[in-house]
Amino acid sequence: MTAREKWLWVVAGVVIVIYALFPVGWIVSLSLKSASDISNQQFLPSVVSWENYAQILSGDAAGLFLPALRNSFGICLIATAISCVLAMFAAYAIARLDFRGKKLILSTALAVAIFPVISIVTPLFNLWREIGLYDTWPGLIIPYLSLTLPISIWTLSAFFREIPWEMEQAAQVDGATTWQAFRKVIVPLAAPGVFTTAIIAFFIAWNDFAYGISLTSTSASRPVPAALGLFSGASQFESPNGPIAAAAVIVTIPVVILVLVFQRRIVAGLTNGAVKG
C-alpha cells in the first residue's frame, strides 16, 4: 500500500466515523445544555450543565423515567433469556434432526419476523385488555418474544450448523448421553453464537417503541422508549429536548457496555482446532 493510498483510507475512515458518531455527539452535547442554552445556535454548550440529568434522575421527570428504566431492563432481560433458551433448543433441532415441517418452521419464523408490528398492535391491544395482560410485564414480554425468537432461531441454527457432527458423536462414544453431549460440548462451542444472539435479541426488545407505547398505560410496565415520548417541558412553552437527550444518553450506556463486554465473545473463532484445520 502506497502512502497515498494509506492517506485515502485514513480520510475515508475519519469521514465515516464522523458521519456515524455526529448524531451521538450531538445528543450528548444537547443533554449537557441547560434549558436556556438549548437554542444557543452552537454545537457545544456555553456552560456544561447537569440539570437535565438531575431532572430525569431526581427531579420532575424522575417519576416517569426511573420506573421506565426498571421496566425496560426487567422486561428486556427476561424476554432475551427466554428467547435464547427456546431458540437454542429449536435451532439445535433444526440443525441436527431431520423432521417433517422443518422448512415450515423456518419460513414461518421468517414470516413472523418480517410481519409489520403496527398491524398486530391493535388486535393485541384489544386481546390483552380482555384477558388482563394489558399494562403488565408479561403483556410486553410475550410480544417481544415474537420479535426476538425468529431472528434468534435463524442465527443460532446457523451457528449450530457450523459445529461438526463429529463433536457430538465423539462425546456419545466417550459415554455421554444426548443431553450431556449437548450441555458439555455443543453449548460451550455455541457460546459465541448464543452471546451474539442474546445481544441482538436484547437490542430488538430494548429499542421497541410500538408495543411499548400501545400496550402500557402506567409506570407499572411502561418501557423507556415509550416514556421518552411522554416527557414534557417544565411549562407547556418549554420543549423537553434537554431531558429527552439526557435520557437517550442514559439508555444508550447499557447497550454500549454490553457490546464492549461481549465483543471478544462475539468473535466466532472458538471452533478453531476442533478438526484438522
Add this chain to the structure above:
Amino acid sequence: MASVEMRNIVKKYGDGFPAVNDVSLDIADGEFMILVGPSGCGKSTLLRMVVGLEDITSGDMVIGGKRVNDKAPRERNLSMVFQNYALYPHLSVFENIAFPLRLQKAPEEEVQRKVKAASDVLELHEHLDRKPANLSGGQRQRVAMGRAIVRDADAFLFDEPLSNLDAKLRGQMRTEIARLQRRLGITTIYVTHDQTEAMTLGDRVCVLRKGVIQQVASPRELYEQPVNLFVAGFIGSPPMNFLPAKLKNGTLSTPFGEITLDPKRGADIGDRDLVLVGIRPEFFEDASLVEESKRGHGSTFRAKVDVTEWLGDSQYAYIPYDAPDEVVNQLKELSRELDSDQLRTQAIVSIDSTSRIREGREAEFWLDARKVHVFDPATGDNLTRDPEAGAELTRLAEEDRAEQIEEARSGGLTVEGHTTS
C-alpha cells in the same frame, strides 16, 4: 476386551441402496482387523454400525458375546478415533483426554493418574495445558488417541485416523499405532483406504467392494493368493499388471511372449481363448541381471520401454502393450473402481536400480512365471488360487499374533505401564 462378531449385517439407506450388504465377520479378542476398500465401499458405514452411530438395517452385531444392535453408543464401551479427530476445542488437552473419565464421574485422583499414564504413552506431557487449536496435526492426532486409550474400552475403532497427516508423519504414527495396539492387546478395527496401512498394521485385512466382503485374510495371503481381480488389483503398490492372454495346454500367450504355467496350476483351468494374467511388478527383472540359476523359472521377452522411474533403491519401467478392446474396457472399469484412473494399457515392472535400461529403447526382460495368477475376465475369479497355501499363510500370521499377545499380557503391560497383579 472383547471379540466383535458381525452376522449378516445389512445397511440400507432411505433410497433402498445397500451401503453394506450381508457382511459377516468375526474379529477375535485382541485382533487387529483392517477394513479396507476404495471410497464408497461401505467400510466407514460398517465401523459406525459397530460403534452405534449408524442404525443397523438387519443382522446382528455382537460384542463380547452380547447383541448390541439396540444399544446406544455410550453403552457399548468402545472408543473411537475420528478422521478429523473431533477434539473439544473449548477444553485443554488434559480435559480432552479426561473427558470420558469425567463422564464416568471418576474420582479426581484416578483421573489425574490415568491421564498422566496416557500422556506418558503418547508423549503429550508438555502440551497438557494447551488448547487443541494450538497443536500441530500430529499432536492433535495423539490427543485423539489419548482420549481413546484413557478408558478401559472393549475395543478401539479407528476411522481413517492418518489421512489428514502428511506422508512423513503418517509413517511415524502408523508404527506408533501398531506399537500401542501390540502393547495393549486390545481388539482393534481400523478403517482405511490406504493399502500400505492395511498391509503393515493388520493381523487380518477385510477387503470390501460396494458393501460386499471380497476376502478376509492376512496381508500375506491377500498379496500372494488374492481371491479375485479386485483384491489383486487393490493390494500392492504399484499395482498388479493384468495382461490379456490365451491359454492353451498350460501355456499362456501374452503380449510379452509365452508363459508356461506350472502343470499343477494350469491343469484345472483347461484351454481358454481369453484370460487375464496377473503379474506383480517385482516378478519382472532386467534379463541381463538375472542369475543363470533363476532363469529357468521364467521366460524372457523383448519390449520397448516408455518411461523409467529411478527411485534410488528401486526402479520402475513402464511398458505399453496392445490389448483387445474388451479387455481395455474391463481394465478401465476396474481401475476406476479402485479409485485410480489408468489411461493406457501399460505394464509397470520393477527392475534392479542398477539396471541401465533406458527410456525409448528396446530391452530384454525376464518374467518369473512361478507366481503369476490367471483370472477369468468375465467373473474376475482367480483361477489359480491355492486356498490351502493361502490358509497356511494366514494360520502362520495368527500363530505369530497369538504369541505376541501372550507376551504382551504376561508382561502385564497396561496403558498405565505398570504390572497388573
